[in-house]
Amino acid sequence: MTTGVRRRMGVEERRQQLIGVALELFSRRSPDEVSIDEIASRAGISRPLVYHYFPGKLSLYEAALRRAAEDLASRFVEPHEGPLGSRLRRVMARFFDFVEEHGPGFAALMRGGPAVGSSATNALIDSVRQAAYDQILSHLGVVGPASARLELVVRSWISLVESTALIWLDGRRVPREELEAQLVQDFAALAAVAAARDEELATLLRGLLKNEPGDGPFTDLATRLISLAAS
Numbered sequence: 001m002t003t004g005v006r007r008r009m010g011v012e013e014r015r016q017q018l019i020g021v022a023l024e025l026f027s028r029r030s031p032d033e034v035s036i037d038e039i040a041s042r043a044g045i046s047r048p049l050v051y052h053y054f055p056g057k058l059s060l061y062e063a064a065l066r067r068a069a070e071d072l073a074s075r076f077v078e079p080h081e082g083p084l085g086s087r088l089r090r091v092m093a094r095f096f097d098f099v100e101e102h103g104p105g106f107a108a109l110m111r112g113g114p115a116v117g118s119s120a121t122n123a124l125i126d127s128v129r130q131a132a133y134d135q136i137l138s139h140l141g142v143v144g145p146a147s148a149r150l151e152l153v154v155r156s157w158i159s160l161v162e163s164t165a166l167i168w169l170d171g172r173r174v175p176r177e178e179l180e181a182q183l184v185q186d187f188a189a190l191a192a193v194a195a196a197r198d199e200e201l202a203t204l205l206r207g208l209l210k211n212e213p214g215d216g217p218f219t220d221l222a223t224r225l226i227s228l229a230a231s
Contacts, residue, residue, distance in 0.1 A: 015053050015063070018043055022064040026105035031061050062120050065109065069124040072098050073131035080139065084208050085184055085217040087139055092161075092180040099165045100176075107169055110162060132158050140204065149194040150201055157187045185221040 009017065021042045025034045036057050040047045054060040075094040078087045099106055109125070136154050137146055146154065161183055168179055195202040212218045 011053070014045075018050060018053055018060060019064050019067055022060050023068060023102070023105070026061075026064060026108075027102045028104060030104045030108040031057075032108065036060075062124075065121060065124055068102060068105065069128050073128045076132045076135040078135070078139070083211045083213060083216055083218075084139060085188070085212055085219075088184040088187060089180060089217060091135075092183055095161065096165065096176055096180060099169065103169050107166055110166055129155075129158055140208065142204075147198065147200060149198045150191075150204075153187075153190045153194045153201075157183075157190055160186060160190075181217055181220075184217045188218045188221055 018039065021039055022034070025038065025042065036050050037047055039060070040050045043050070050060070054063065072095075075098055076091055078091050080087075109121075133154055136157075137150075140150075142150065164179065164183060168174060168176070174182075191201070191205055195205050209218060
């Protein structure tokens with residue numbers, strides 16, 4: 001007969017367990033609504049023991065946010081294979097996977113939560129945005145600093161993706177797959193407008209568009225715009 005002896009966890013193992021529990025709870029409700037007592041109960045330990053590993057809820061929230069930020073940043077990593085439109089579609093699919101998995105926590109972070117405004121939190125959010133920015137430039141084949149107009153395009157698009165995800169979470173009135181395709185086309189539209197005023201960017205876009213298939217998101221956007229203008 002086997003007795004149910006609970007294995008004693010090491011310090012780092014216990015910390016990682018608490019971070020995982022906190023992330024799971026934050027994915028269902030805003031961090032403001034999750035108590036240390038609930039985290040302790042879910043982890044199977046006492047409330048004072050939680051404070052042995054983390055000074056308070058804020059430090060635990062920041063640790064959970066750090067893990068989530070690393071996860072979110074990794075969603076923008078994509079092999080440099082195939083047309084750009086298809087790559088961005090896959091990136092958007094993984095991004096919205098994250099948004100769905102961590103909806104309340106994602107919304108609380110972007111709209112204002114218990115750790116928002118702290119230097120640690122701001123640095124984490126900025127690190128995700130910078131990782132996304134660097135990945136997009138890499139997919140565009142840009143080495144070194146981007147031109148002023150291209151930087152505006154990419155950073156504006158990243159902000160648009162964030163705000164669109166927040167609006168979508170509040171009711172999900174647009175099918176997710178349609179929204180992912182729309183955001184990819186939004187990138188093309190922003191780039192095209194900037195390229196009309198920047199020959200260097202126009203040359204870059206021409207090279208990228210040569211590899212776009214007839215049924216890709218960029219070609220679909222061009223077809224829709226031509227149809228709209230002709231109607």
